[in-house]
Amino acid sequence: MSYVVPPAPQASVPVAGCADSFPVRRIYCVGRNYAAHAREMGSDPDREPPFFFCKPADAVVPVAANTTREVAYPPQTANYHHEVELVVAIGKGGSNIAGSEANEHVWGYAVGFDMTRRDLQFALRDKGRPWELGKAFDQSAPITPIVPASLCGHLQAGRIWLTVNGQTKQEGDLSDLIWSVPETIAHLSKYFELQPGDLIFTGTPEGVGAVIKGDLLVGGVDGLGELSIRIA
Numbered sequence: 001m002s003y004v005v006p007p008a009p010q011a012s013v014p015v016a017g018c019a020d021s022f023p024v025r026r027i028y029c030v031g032r033n034y035a036a037h038a039r040e041m042g043s044d045p046d047r048e049p050p051f052f053f054c055k056p057a058d059a060v061v062p063v064a065a066n067t068t069r070e071v072a073y074p075p076q077t078a079n080y081h082h083e084v085e086l087v088v089a090i091g092k093g094g095s096n097i098a099g100s101e102a103n104e105h106v107w108g109y110a111v112g113f114d115m116t117r118r119d120l121q122f123a124l125r126d127k128g129r130p131w132e133l134g135k136a137f138d139q140s141a142p143i144t145p146i147v148p149a150s151l152c153g154h155l156q157a158g159r160i161w162l163t164v165n166g167q168t169k170q171e172g173d174l175s176d177l178i179w180s181v182p183e184t185i186a187h188l189s190k191y192f193e194l195q196p197g198d199l200i201f202t203g204t205p206e207g208v209g210a211v212i213k214g215d216l217l218v219g220g221v222d223g224l225g226e227l228s229i230r231i232a
C-alpha cells in the first residue's frame with residue numbers, strides 16, 4: 001500500500017537510561033486534580049468525578065535529561081501558562097480496569113508540562129466550547145524521558161514543583177492528588193480502552209501562571225528528575 005501524502009512520523013519519548021523509546025499513541029489529561037489548583041481556577045474542589053481532555057500525540061516535546069530545550073511561544077495567546085504534572089505511561093491496555101489492578105498497566109512515569117493558552121481556554125470554557133484551542137496546540141506537551149516503573153516503583157507521594165527563572169511558582173505533593181493514579185486509570189478506562197503507548201497527564205498543583213519569551217521553566221517530581229525548557 002502507498003500513502004497519498006507522507007505519513008506522520010511516530011511520536012515518541014525516550015526511555016531514561018537506555019537507547020529505547022516509548023511510542024506515543026494518545027495523550028489524556030486530567031483537569032483539576034489538586035484541590036488548591038481547582039480553587040485557583042474558580043472551581044469547587046469537592047471530589048467530583050475526574051474529567052479528561054486530550055492532546056494530540058505529536059504535541060510531545062521530548063527533552064533529554066540534563067538539557068534545556070527551546071519551545072516556541074505559541075500563536076494567538078497573550079496568557080501562556082505552565083502546569084507541571086506527573087505523567088503516567090501505559091504499558092498494558094484495558095477497559096474497566098479495577099483500581100486495585102491499575103498499577104499493573106503502568107509502564108513508567110515522567111515529568112510533563114501541560115502548557116496552556118489560558119486566555120483561550122477560559123473563553124472556550126465560559127462559552128461551553130471544547131478546550132482544544134487552549135490545550136491541544138503544537139508543542140503543548142514538553143516531557144522528560146520516561147522512567148520505567150521497574151526502576152522508580154509506583155509513585156504515590158513525593159514533591160512536585162516548578163520554577164520560572166529560578167523562582168518557585170508551583171509546589172505540591174503527589175499525595176495531594178484528588179484522584180490517585182490508580183483511581184484515574186480506573187475512571188478513564190471506563191470511557192476509553194487504554195492501549196500501550198497512552199500517556200496520562202495527571203493534573204497540576206496550584207501556582208500556575210503566565211510565562212513570556214526568554215523565561216526558563218524547570219519542573220520536577222521526586223524520583224523522576226527535572227524537565228527544563230526555555231520559551232523562544
Ligand code: MN
Nearest residue numbers: 083114203204
Ligand atoms: Mn493540566
